[in-house]
Amino acid sequence: MKKHNFSAGPCILPAEVFQQASEAVLDFNNSGLSILEISHRSKDFVAVIEEARNLALELLQLDNNKYTALFLHGGASMQFLMTPHNLLEKKAAYLNTGTWASKAIKEAKLFGEVIEVASSEDKNFNYIPKNFEIPTGIDYFHCTSNNTIYGTQLKSFPKSNAPLVCDMSSDIFSRDIDYSQFDLIYAGAQKNIGPAGTTLVIINKAILGKVSRKIPSILDYKSHIEKESMFNTPSVFAIYTSLLNLRWLKKQGGVSALAKINKHKAELLYAELDRNPLFTPYANKEDRSLMNITFNLANPELSHTFDALWQQAGINALNGHRSLGGYRASIYNALTVESVQLLTEVMQELENKA
């Protein structure tokens, strides 16, 4: 039985993407070769990576001349390091909204002064700090648009003269915002982009070249831009599958079409959580994520019954992050409204039983 997959990442992708990726492992483009055995320098793969890079910018409505899109190795965590390595000369400001933001801060401290403009650690990151000030004279400001673990999301982004850097690992391509307010966006592919194994990095080229340190070539955004995202052997299959997924997204009507469906899915689920006395949402109401919906059972003793119910219903991976516990429903682009409806029905079933 096909599962209803609420995994936080790696996560569900459209069924047609799985189908096409599976076929390409046997025979890519009727070439008589698997996508796994072709040279990354082959005409066919160069076309794939070019289309993927262009399509990423197109879907975010970003100017192809100003921005460049790269598919890099290392996961989002590698960007915690590459960002300060390339951009931090003296000091940078970071907003601390959870585990991932904290890890980004930790790496940045190896390169210069880090000003933590605000933190929601006092309430275990169940909200997004507001009304903080961005200091002047910083090299950049860094934030995490969506906090995968806690289920909080920035609804708007601060204005400042400094370059704006954003870890969008868990909500890129999911909502209709002005992506051109950012100067550097990065995202591990394994949520709304594709499978694990590649990382999308989008850079406003004008912000580069301003630090005085020597950057090892593989960590230098400029090397990757110069080599058109082929500084070394790229993650061929992960990039191809990401392209399949971006094509699917375009066919659905692009980011704004998905944004509407995502909003609808989240509203369905939050409405049930608010209505149903057995469940308590974790995140502060106005900061609720539309991608990762975190909640607890009002009475933890019901967990065995609830777990049995959702597992019997064919739901996968509803447990919260191991650092937080509770539950988390990750409802990325490819998850259908039907899957969300099923989850709300299971919640009602628990209510009827309890």
Next chain:
Amino acid sequence: MKKHNFSAGPCILPAEVFQQASEAVLDFNNSGLSILEISHRSKDFVAVIEEARNLALELLQLDNNKYTALFLHGGASMQFLMTPHNLLEKKAAYLNTGTWASKAIKEAKLFGEVIEVASSEDKNFNYIPKNFEIPTGIDYFHCTSNNTIYGTQLKSFPKSNAPLVCDMSSDIFSRDIDYSQFDLIYAGAQKNIGPAGTTLVIINKAILGKVSRKIPSILDYKSHIEKESMFNTPSVFAIYTSLLNLRWLKKQGGVSALAKINKHKAELLYAELDRNPLFTPYANKEDRSLMNITFNLANPELSHTFDALWQQAGINALNGHRSLGGYRASIYNALTVESVQLLTEVMQELENKA
């Protein structure tokens, strides 16, 4: 028509590995989930990465207590950086046998003194320097076991008191040598291990912890060892497919069984190159690689005819590396004797025509 794939990497893998990987993209382990959508923390994937790490050591006959195997991001090129970052305190010695060795040297120089013990650049890397001396007081000695571009291969490795570090990207698991003479082995997966997108790193844990610099966590071998190769989201599909390939290798009888076949394939091809007056092998005879066989046409004007012949025969990717030109037949583990025979027949056909 299925091709005879002589690509230098990414490259051919066994047909049954493509089949199993393709099936897992639709449904992994009868779970109702694609291998692309499962959490890397799921029981099923933790079992995959553990088996892959253990099997890598087992196939190389390395002691599980002394060595640890990791599947990391970034390709072999990331190891050009991680090696000196983790090991180079004062000075290291490198053998320069080509492009990849030179790139490794370049990154190492950011961290300390680099002594190039010998270089074959004088003859465009068509041989392996011998009788060089390894200086005392170095932090490690680094070499490239097989030079993918030039088709040369180290037949033995120098003894020294310093840790021995080896880039084995293009010949790991292909020959019967004493792997325990090395303290650190790394290899991009995309040759004899699996698809592009993951890198195998094998470390004698005793050599770590000796540099005084602060290492960013994602570049620190110790973080990866501590987190059992899951410091961050690993390249799930590439690691799973690598496991399928390592299982295949074990089923064939392991490294020594493949080593025999590889030797036979290389002998077939070199014999034809030596015999056939139309072809000139590139590498110095005693340094010939058993994995990448480089050669030129004695008369370059025959290239159109030759290219048409091998392409018609269903042979893929016989062109030399773009930096060297000529031809290169990469005959990795999964390439069959039949494919090599076919190539020798095409060479004879050219001779009969010319």
